[in-house]
Amino acid sequence: MATGSAAKKSEPEPLVILEQFLPYRLNVLAGLTSSALAQIYADRFGLSIPAWRVIVTLGQYEARTARDMAPDGVMHKSTVSRAVSALEKRGLVVRRPNLDDRREEWLALTPDGRAIYEAVAPEALAVEERLLSVLTPQEQKTLAALIDKLTRQARVLAPQSAEEGDS
Amino acid sequence: MATGSAAKKSEPEPLVILEQFLPYRLNVLAGLTSSALAQIYADRFGLSIPAWRVIVTLGQYEARTARDMAPDGVMHKSTVSRAVSALEKRGLVVRRPNLDDRREEWLALTPDGRAIYEAVAPEALAVEERLLSVLTPQEQKTLAALIDKLTRQARVLAPQSAEEGDS
DNA sequence: CACAATTCGTTGCACCGGCAACGAGATTCT
DNA sequence: AGAATCTCGTTGCCGGTGCAACGAATTGTG
Secondary structure, X not given: OOOOOOOOOOOOOOOOOHHHOHHHHHHHHHHXXXXXXXXXXXXXXXXXXXHHHHHHHHHHHOXXXXXXXXXXXXXXXXXXXXXXXXXXXXXXXXXXEOOOOOOOEEEEEOHHHHHHHHHHHHHHHHHHHHHHOOOOHHHHHHHHHHHHHHHXXXXXXXXXXXXXXXX | OOOOOOOOOOOOOOOOOHHHXXXXXXXXXXXXXXXXXXXXXXXXXXXXXXXHHHHHHHHHHOOEEXXXXXXXXXXXXXXXXXXXXXHHHOOOEEEEEOOOOOOOEEEEEOHHHHHHHHHHHHHHHHHHHHHHOOOOHHHHHHHHHHHXXXXXXXXXXXXXXXOOOOO
C-alpha cells in the first residue's frame, strides 16, 4: 500500500495499459497487415481470407484434402468446406474422389485457379516485402525467431486452438 | 529461367510458403493469444472482445466518449456502440450526457463494472506474463520495438484501417 | 440568421465464421 | 461378420461485425 503520493479517495489506477498490452498490440498489427493484404486478394480478386489460404496452400502443395488445409487448427473445417465450395463454384478448384478413403476428396487448382494464384502471390509477397522493408535483415531474422517462440508458447496456453484471422 | 534441375512439364513451384509468410504467422500468433485470453474474459466473465476492450479502456481512463474508444480505427464505431449497449444493460457501464456537445456521451464504469475490471485485469496480465516468460527481458524489449516499427509501416500500407481481432 | 457540410452514435441488413449435429465411410474389438 | 467407435466433410443455426443509411447535433459559410 501507500505507493508514492496519492492515497486519495477513489483514485483508481489503471492496471492494464492497452497500448502496451502484448495481445492487443499483436492483434492490431495482425489486423493492419490483413487489411493491407485484403486490398489485393479481396478487392482485386474477390477472394475471402479462407479462400486465399486455400489457393495458396494448393499452389504450394499441388493436391491436398480439406483436412490438411488446417494443420494446426488455424481454420475451422466448416470454414474450409465453405471456402472450397465457393472456389469450386467459380471454377478455381476441382475435387477428385480419393478411392483409398472415400470420405475425403483430393483438391487441386484448375488452370484458372493457378492463373489467379500466379497473379496474386507475387503481389502478396510484395506487400510482405514492403512491410519488412523497415527492418534490417538481422531484425527480420530476430523477428521470425521471436514469433516462433511466442507461437509455441501460445499454443500451450490456448485451449485446443482454432482461432481465425487472416493471412 | 532454367533454375537448377527441373524444367519438366508443368512442375509448378510454390511462390508463397504459407508457414513462412509474415502476415499469416502474425495472424496465427494473434489468434492463439486471443484464444488464450478469451478463456479469461469470455468464458469466465461473459465479455466479448469489444466489451473487454471497453472495460479496459474505461478502467484506464475513467471517462471517455464512445469515439475515443477506437483511437486508430481498431474497432468499428458500430462495434463499440453495441458493446457499450450490452455493458450498460448489464449495469457495468453508465452513460452521462455531455452538455457541451450533446451528440456524444460520457462513459464510465459503474462500481460493478470496476469490480469486474479489477478481477479480470490481473488475470489478463498473468496470461501476458506467461506468454512473455519464454523471452528474456532483452528479447521482450526487442520484440516491442519490432512490433512498433511494423505497426507504423502497416498503418501506412493499410487503407484507412478498421481491422478487427481481439486483445 | 439560414443553409450546407461535418461529426457522433445507432440500427437494419447481409455476410462470415464457430458450433454442434449429422450422414457416409473407415476402423477396431469381440 | 456385427456392433461400437472414430474420422472426414457438410449444413442449419446463431451470434458477431462491417457497411451504409439515418437522425440528431454542431460547425462553417454566405
